Amino acid sequence: MIHINIELNISRNINTDVLVIGGGTSGVFSAISSAMAGAKTVLVEKNSMLGGTVTVANVNFPGLFFAWGKQIINGPCWEAIERVIKLGGATMPDITFKPEKHWYEQIRINRFIYTAVLCEMCQEVGVNTLLNAMITKIEETATGIICYITEKSGITAIYAKKVVDATGDANVIQAGGYPIIKSKTQQPATPQNHISGYNMENVSLSEINSFFKKADFPVYITAEKLISYLRINKIDVHIPCENADTSSGKTKVEFNSLSLLLKIYKFYRQIRGLENIYIDFIAEETGIRETNRIVGENIITAEDYITGITYKDSICYAFYPIDLHVMSGIEKKYHKENIVAKIPYSALIPKNSKHILCAGRCISSDTYANSAIRVQSVCMATGQVAGCAAALSAQKDLFVKDIPYEELCETLKSINAIIPPVVK
Ligand SMILES: Cc1cc2nc3c(=O)[nH]c(=O)nc-3n(C[C@H](O)[C@H](O)[C@H](O)COP(=O)(O)OP(=O)(O)OC[C@H]3O[C@@H](n4cnc5c(N)ncnc54)[C@H](O)[C@@H]3O)c2cc1C
Numbered sequence: 001m002i003h004i005n006i007e008l009n010i011s012r013n014i015n016t017d018v019l020v021i022g023g024g025t026s027g028v029f030s031a032i033s034s035a036m037a038g039a040k041t042v043l044v045e046k047n048s049m050l051g052g053t054v055t056v057a058n059v060n061f062p063g064l065f066f067a068w069g070k071q072i073i074n075g076p077c078w079e080a081i082e083r084v085i086k087l088g089g090a091t092m093p094d095i096t097f098k099p100e101k102h103w104y105e106q107i108r109i110n111r112f113i114y115t116a117v118l119c120e121m122c123q124e125v126g127v128n129t130l131l132n133a134m135i136t137k138i139e140e141t142a143t144g145i146i147c148y149i150t151e152k153s154g155i156t157a158i159y160a161k162k163v164v165d166a167t168g169d170a171n172v173i174q175a176g177g178y179p180i181i182k183s184k185t186q187q188p189a190t191p192q193n194h195i196s197g198y199n200m201e202n203v204s205l206s207e208i209n210s211f212f213k214k215a216d217f218p219v220y221i222t223a224e225k226l227i228s229y230l231r232i233n234k235i236d237v238h239i240p241c242e243n244a245d246t247s248s249g250k251t252k253v254e255f256n257s258l259s260l261l262l263k264i265y266k267f268y269r270q271i272r273g274l275e276n277i278y279i280d281f282i283a284e285e286t287g288i289r290e291t292n293r294i295v296g297e298n299i300i301t302a303e304d305y306i307t308g309i310t311y312k313d314s315i316c317y318a319f320y321p322i323d324l325h326v327m328s329g330i331e332k333k334y335h336k337e338n339i340v341a342k343i344p345y346s347a348l349i350p351k352n353s354k355h356i357l358c359a360g361r362c363i364s365s366d367t368y369a370n371s372a373i374r375v376q377s378v379c380m381a382t383g384q385v386a387g388c389a390a391a392l393s394a395q396k397d398l399f400v401k402d403i404p405y406e407e408l409c410e411t412l413k414s415i416n417a418i419i420p421p422v423v424k
Pocket residue numbers: 021022023024025026027044045046047051052053054057059061062063064103106133134135166167168169171189190286287288289359360361362374375376377379
């Protein structure tokens with residue numbers, strides 16, 4: 001194997017207080033919150049659209065912002081949802097919480113309106129947004145971080161006092177040499193899609209059963225599932241997912257998704273009543289549930305999460321059952337009545353990090369806790385926390401773990417975020 005080491009040819013330099021990498025579910029709100037807290041902020045996103053999993057993977061039903069009938073997550077993320085509702089891009093669901101029907105409280109949003117609102121909000125607060133750009137390499141200095149970004153036109157060096165990793169994959173934290181962990185088996189991925197062109201009444205279910213015997217589907221696809229997809233107009237499959245934090249791992253998931261969808265599509269087309277079936281929508285990216293988690297100053301365990309323990313640095317709420325997807329189904333565990341989980345600030349700090357914070361699904365947590373805290377409202381809330389903390393530590397010239405907790409709470413309150421009561 002030949003190893004080639006080339007010097008990076010830098011085409012331009014940018015200086016900023018805070019750099020957010022990843023303009024997805026959490027990162028957009030890190031950037032908006034950082035700018036609202038008065039920091040010069042740059043946001044770098046690899047896609048051409050803001051919103052991440054919510055928009056490009058079409059998982060456009062964020063939850064949960066309310067627990068037991070009371071709002072627990074507010075701030076710029078809620079403002080974005082309210083703007084979408086006002087523009088006719090969503091309707092507010094009934095928020096009288098019914099255990100085991102928690103998804104009724106998720107807010108189904110139109111992804112065009114949502115991504116447009118995100119652009120509008122970034123512009124309003126002066127976030128310098130760079131799309132079609134990806135992190136290449138980072139170097140830590142005594143006072144900050146140099147991030148090398150690959151743009152369409154070349155390599156840009158961004159010097160930032162503080163960086164928020166909101167890539168969903170801890171790509172920056174990994175590049176900085178901090179440890180990350182992966183579950184032994186990562187949760188499966190799902191390509192969002194929509195099928196039409198048939199009437200269920202005319203579909204020969206007996207043909208599905210008899211043709212299935214001759215088909216060679218993977219063991220996790222059954223004839224019953226093939227019938228159930230038709231009823232919901234969606235081929236709702238789980239795709240095995242391993243190392244999707246890398247380009248090669250992500251490519252494998254995307255290819256496997258398409259190949260399975262195509263196989264199911266071809267199978268349907270030979271069945272009476274399904275001759276004209278077609279897939280009229282597929283999300284640009286397969287939805288990835290899980291890749292890396294950081295090893296933080298504190299790790300949220302499933303027990304802490306489900307019992308709702310209060311940390312001395314509790315910084316936002318989280319409310320969703322433990323929701324671990326496996327190839328054959330979902331393992332669930334619910335909070336007892338009136339229990340609401342909390343997230344400690346220290347779970348957003350990679351161990352011994354001076355200038356880097358994490359937001360979104362890869363914050364420090366064990367496998368089961370992570371299956372719950374990965375939901376979108378919590379990603380958005382941790383995004384807001386990381387943005388405010390990065391702004392504050394840049395302004396005060398402090399390491400991210402040294403900012404006074406009370407001041408962080410004050411900054412979060414100034415952007416309308418909700419903070420759990422403090423325990424002394
Ligand atoms: C199929 C599926 C169903 C789900 N169901 C629900 C649900 O019902 N309710 C709910 O609330 N949540 C649900 N979730 C969970 C939730 O959608 C995700 O956990 C959450 O959106 C992750 O947010 P994030 O900010 O961590 O990452 P993302 O939203 O993925 O954002 C990461 C961003 O970083 C960018 N990026 C990545 N790497 C780089 C890089 N190297 N350089 C530059 N940019 C980069 C990406 O393009 C992306 O925009 C579901 C997830 C999936 C996949």
